[in-house]
Amino acid sequence: MTVDALPSPVRPSSGARLAVYPGSFDPIHNGHVDIILRGARLFDRIVVAVSRNAEKAPLFSVEERIELMREVFRDQPNVEVEAFDGLLVDYARHKHASVIVRGLRAVSDFEFEFQMALMNRRLSPEIETVFMMPAERYTYTSSRLVKEVFSLGGVVNGLVPEAVEGRLREKRSGGQA
């Protein structure tokens, strides 16, 4: 059997297998939580990495998003939450991560995800992108729809962690959502 020569995967000196799960998370919803918990079972550590350069007019600041996610995962010792700037692969290399995790909800996600994964592979062949599917009940959930439904008075209970729902309500009573 012949295969292309593959670069050795990145590993920290501890030998632990680390995955990075990047995104905007504005805000985190239960589909993200589902993927993170699945990832936390597969990898020794999973770093949820909030992009600082993703959205132009976010509802939550990067610091608010990080604070919310740290609260959600406070009982998961192998889940960390951080912000990152610049290229994702540079950040992943800096963390000694061998894997980038991305969620795939439906075929509509695939084209963009495929492009990103191949571009990231071109930039950094030693890092693999691993796609994970959330539970079926989250396949239609997105941060954009959660924000839209909430801002128009709809119920988002069950779609986002309680901490996020509370913070959305605070924003609305402060006139921001």
Ligand code: PNS
């Ligand atoms: O939650 P999102 O908006 O789908 O996340 C997209 C994100 C932040 C993962 C992507 O835009 C990204 O990786 N940004 C960092 C800059 C970068 O590396 N761009 C080239 C990716 S091919």
